[in-house]
Amino acid sequence: MSRPGATVRRIVLYVLLIVISLAVLVPFGWMLVSSVKLDAEVFTVPIQWIPQELHWDNFTKIWSRVPLARYLTNSLILSVTITALQVLTGSFAAYGFAKVRFPGRDALFLAYLATIAVPWQAYMVPQYIMMERLGLVDTRMSLILLQAFGAFGVFLMRQYYLTIPDELSEAARIDGLSEYGIWARVILPLSKPALASLALLTFVNTWNDYMGPFIYLTSNDLWTVQIGLRAFVGQFDAEYAMIMTGSVISVLPILVIFLVGQRYFVQGIATSGLK
Amino acid sequence: MASTPPNLLEPVVAGPPRPPAPGPARRRRTALVGWSFILPNFVGFAALTLIPIVATLGLAFMQWNSYSTPEWVGLDNFRRLWASETFWTALRNTAYYAAGHIPLTLVAALGFAVLLNRKLRGIGIFRTALFFPYITSLVAVAVVWNMLFSPDAGPVNQFLHAIGVSETPGWTTSTTWAMPAVIITSVWRDLGYYMVLYLAGLQTIPGELYEAAEVDGAGPWARFWHITVPSLRPTTFFVLIMLTISSFKVFDLVQVMTEGGPGRSTLVLSQLIYREGVREGRFGYSSAVALVLFVIVLLVTVIQFRIQQRGEK
Numbered sequence: 001m002s003r004p005g006a007t008v009r010r011i012v013l014y015v016l017l018i019v020i021s022l023a024v025l026v027p028f029g030w031m032l033v034s035s036v037k038l039d040a041e042v043f044t045v046p047i048q049w050i051p052q053e054l055h056w057d058n059f060t061k062i063w064s065r066v067p068l069a070r071y072l073t074n075s076l077i078l079s080v081t082i083t084a085l086q087v088l089t090g091s092f093a094a095y096g097f098a099k100v101r102f103p104g105r106d107a108l109f110l111a112y113l114a115t116i117a118v119p120w121q122a123y124m125v126p127q128y129i130m131m132e133r134l135g136l137v138d139t140r141m142s143l144i145l146l147q148a149f150g151a152f153g154v155f156l157m158r159q160y161y162l163t164i165p166d167e168l169s170e171a172a173r174i175d176g177l178s179e180y181g182i183w184a185r186v187i188l189p190l191s192k193p194a195l196a197s198l199a200l201l202t203f204v205n206t207w208n209d210y211m212g213p214f215i216y217l218t219s220n221d222l223w224t225v226q227i228g229l230r231a232f233v234g235q236f237d238a239e240y241a242m243i244m245t246g247s248v249i250s251v252l253p254i255l256v257i258f259l260v261g262q263r264y265f266v267q268g269i270a271t272s273g274l275k
Numbered sequence: 276m277a278s279t280p281p282n283l284l285e286p287v288v289a290g291p292p293r294p295p296a297p298g299p300a301r302r303r304r305t306a307l308v309g310w311s312f313i314l315p316n317f318v319g320f321a322a323l324t325l326i327p328i329v330a331t332l333g334l335a336f337m338q339w340n341s342y343s344t345p346e347w348v349g350l351d352n353f354r355r356l357w358a359s360e361t362f363w364t365a366l367r368n369t370a371y372y373a374a375g376h377i378p379l380t381l382v383a384a385l386g387f388a389v390l391l392n393r394k395l396r397g398i399g400i401f402r403t404a405l406f407f408p409y410i411t412s413l414v415a416v417a418v419v420w421n422m423l424f425s426p427d428a429g430p431v432n433q434f435l436h437a438i439g440v441s442e443t444p445g446w447t448t449s450t451t452w453a454m455p456a457v458i459i460t461s462v463w464r465d466l467g468y469y470m471v472l473y474l475a476g477l478q479t480i481p482g483e484l485y486e487a488a489e490v491d492g493a494g495p496w497a498r499f500w501h502i503t504v505p506s507l508r509p510t511t512f513f514v515l516i517m518l519t520i521s522s523f524k525v526f527d528l529v530q531v532m533t534e535g536g537p538g539r540s541t542l543v544l545s546q547l548i549y550r551e552g553v554r555e556g557r558f559g560y561s562s563a564v565a566l567v568l569f570v571i572v573l574l575v576t577v578i579q580f581r582i583q584q585r586g587e588k
Contacts, residue, residue, distance in 0.1 A: 010395075017390070021404035024463065028407075030430060031419045043428035089316035096312030102305050108313070115324050117516070117576065119524035121545040122569040125552035125561050126330035127323060149319025179308045208412045210527040215553055226414045230531055233418055240422065247415035258410055262403060265410065269468060270475035 031251075034244040035059070042240035058245040065242060068249060070221070071228035078140060078213075078224060079206040082147045086202045087195060090153025095183045097154065098161035099169055109158070112151040120211075128215065142216045147206060153198050156268060160194035161187060197268025200261045204254055225250045331569075334562035341556035352563035362564065364539050365547040368454065369568075372529075372543060373522035375458035376465075380518055381511070383466040388473030389503065402474070406467035413464075417531035420460040421447055450540035453533050457541055461528055465521070469514050476510030477503070512583045519575045523568060544568045 029049075034042045036054045062068060097109050127146060128137070136142040164187060172182045188195070213224045223231070229246050236242065258265065335352060339345040356362045391402055408416065423430050424446035432443040444452040480503065488498050504511075526545035529535060535542035544564060552561030 013390075013395070017398075017401045020387070020390075021401050024405050024408065026430075027416075027419050027423060027463075028411075030423065031415070034422075042422070043425060047430050047433060089319070093313045093316035096309045100305060100309035100312060102302075102309035105309060108317075111325065112320070115320075115328065117520060117572070118328055118569060119520060119545075119572060121524050121526065121548050122565040122572075123324070123327035123331045125548065125558055125565060126327035126334060128553050129558060130323075130327070145319065146323055149316050149323060151320060151324065154316055154320075179312070183312070204410050208410070210413055210531065211549075214530070215549065226412060229412075229414045229418070243418060244422075247412075247418055250412045251415050254410055254412060255407075258407065266402075266406070266471050269471045 028251075031244050031247055034241055035248045036245075037241045039239055039241050042244070055241070058241055059249070062242055062245050062249070066228060066232050066246060067220070068225070068228065068246065071223055071225040072249075072253075074140075074222055075207055075224040075226070078143055079203050081140075081144050082206045083199050083202045085144070085148035086150060086153045087199050089149060090198060091157045091188065091191065091195060092183065093154045094157030094161050095179075095187060097158045099166070099182070099187070100179060112154055115151050116155060124215070131216065137216055138218045138222065140217075140222060143212050146212060146216075147209075150202075153202065156198050156201075157191065157194055160191055164190055193264060193267060196261060196264040200257060200264050201268050204257065204265075207254060331562045331565050334559055335566040337559045337562075339558040341558075345559070348559070352560050353567075355560065356563055356567065361539065361542070362547065365542045365544050365564075366567075368539075368541055369523055369525070369543045371454055372458060372461075372525055373519065375455070376461050376522045376525075377515070377518045379458065379462045380465050380469055381514060383462060384469035384514070385473050385507075385511075387466065388470045388477055389499065391470070392474055392477040402470075405470055408464045409467040411464075413527045414531050416460065416464055417528055420456070420463075421532055424456050447533050448537060450537050453537060453541045457529055457532055460532065461525070464528075465518075469518070472514055472517075473507065473510055476507050480506045508583070508586060512579065515579050516576050519579070520572055523572050523575075 030047075033049060033051060036056055036058060037048070037051045038055060041048060041051060097105060097112075131137050131142045131146075136145070168186055168190075169182045172186045173179075177185065207224075208226065209224075210226045210230070213222075213227045214230075217223055217227060229243075229250050232246055233243050334345075336347060336349060337345045338348045338351065387405055391398060391405070424432075426432060426443070426445045426448055429446070431446070435443045444455075446452045446456040484502050484506070485498055488502055493501065524545055525543055526549070529541050529543050530546060533541045535546050545568070548561050548564050548568070550561075551557045551564060555561075
């Protein structure tokens with residue numbers, strides 16, 4: 001470890017990692033810097049990485065330019081509802097798939113699994129027709145129904161439940177707990193990390209979803225922050241600084257959630273990917 | 276959680292071991308209990324995923340617009356597709372996107388994962404940095420990159436000028452360069468996700484393998500090709516399938532960055548399905564496009580599956 005060659009290599013490695021990370025993060029840096037500039041200062045040659053004056057008032061002005069508060073609220077309502085339903089029904093169904101043995105179970109699970117591989121675009125038209133006939137187009141309910149019962153949550157939770165030894169549920173069964181009791185009192189408390197992973201991934205996916213709200217939500221009152229931001233860009237495409245301000249605000253909640261629950265994201269992706 | 280060896284299929288097929296067979300009454304009760312767990316999710320899943328998938332299969336062979344009654348027309352929709360220039364453009368563009376997005380993302384993700392798979396102080400910060408674009412709002416990503424790619428004074432072209440490129444591309448304003456711009460953005464956004472998959476895969480390779488190879492005099496490059504790459508085969512298989520599915524269904528990024536333009540230079544299949552099915556209300560025709568999309572994804576997946584199986588023998 002104390003060889004000079006090793007130290008040099010370590011320094012080279014660090015420099016390389018710092019350069020790569022900065023290169024990947026540069027778009028965020030540019031977004032942040034531009035968000036506190038004047039429109040005329042955004043595209044300058046050469047790029048001003050440090051603005052002459054910081055226009056923090058962009059962050060107060062934007063709320064009256066765009067109904068951003070409403071968009072954020074809409075995104076929050078959708079994300080919270082969908083996440084709650086997905087986690088609840090997903091973990092409940094996963095228990096049936098992982099811990100109760102009955103005929104047809106594995107075939108049914110394969111059906112779940114197969115649909116994960118079918119691109120949503122392949123069946124969005126029949127979905128749209130159904131929603132239209134039910135009069136649910138342009139309501140929040142349409143998106144909640146579409147996204148709350150995804151196969152992904154069932155899959156992720158089942159993979160985790162399989163790692164919990166069956167002896168635990170057997171012991172609880174002998175102690176007289178019903179299957180529902182075992183789910184609620186034995187399995188759920190043990191699966192907190194997986195629940196956190198699923199909740200965070202679902203929340204972020206719903207928050208960032210563009211295509212769903214784009215197709216289903218036509219009234220401005222219901223728009224999510226993604227649709228609202230896109231519409232703002234289309235309408236005021238020369239207000240570069242304000243557009244960047246809006247972008248920063250739309251990313252901030254995700255940044256906070258990500259920094260708090262980082263390891264759950266990584267674990268969730270690793271679990272769904274590898275088992 | 277990621278400590279067991281990566282194996283995509285085994286746990287899916289084999290559930291927990293079978294307990295001794297109970298009596299019929301008890302079995303029926305168990306089945307009821309099992310279904311009761313699955314039902315709340317299954318009702319939504321069946322109504323909103325399973326049935327629509329089956330419906331697509333049928334609709335593709337029907338003529339049905341918003342205001343007409345469905346009518347069986349056999350292969351008519353597919354004949355119209357075959358003759359439609361827009362369809363071929365969309366198919367070509369989607370294949371172009373996939374041909375760029377899949378290999379570039381895979382190589383970048385694998386490279387960064389190998390680079391970051393070591394015990395170093397602060398390594399977590401670098402992993403976080405590379406992963407972050409993946410969970411950022413797509414609209415923000417697309418909007419920022421659109422500006423970065425701005426032809427006149429955009430930072431990308433300023434950088435190209437600085438390194439001596441005199442004729443910089445028009446990126447999203449040019450029919451030739453719009454797709455490369457979309458691909459670059461997509462690789463930047465997605466590589467963190469696949470890097471995490473590869474990092475999990477790398478952690479399952481026993482360190483002794485590398486130590487033994489080092490004793491045998493294998494250099495880093497040889498160790499990468501003869502240990503890392505073969506050991507990561509299951510991960511790569513999964514990554515390839517995920518990349519294939521996600522490239523063929525690309526929508527959001529293209530829609531926000533270029534709306535399929537300029538002209539039809541970045542129009543992809545998903546947009547065609549959306550335009551025909553949702554905006555124009557041509558349910559049958561758009562379902563035919565959807566079916567083609569699905570069959571392509573299925574075929575590519577099956578081929579990859581075959582190659583993977585042959586490699587294991």
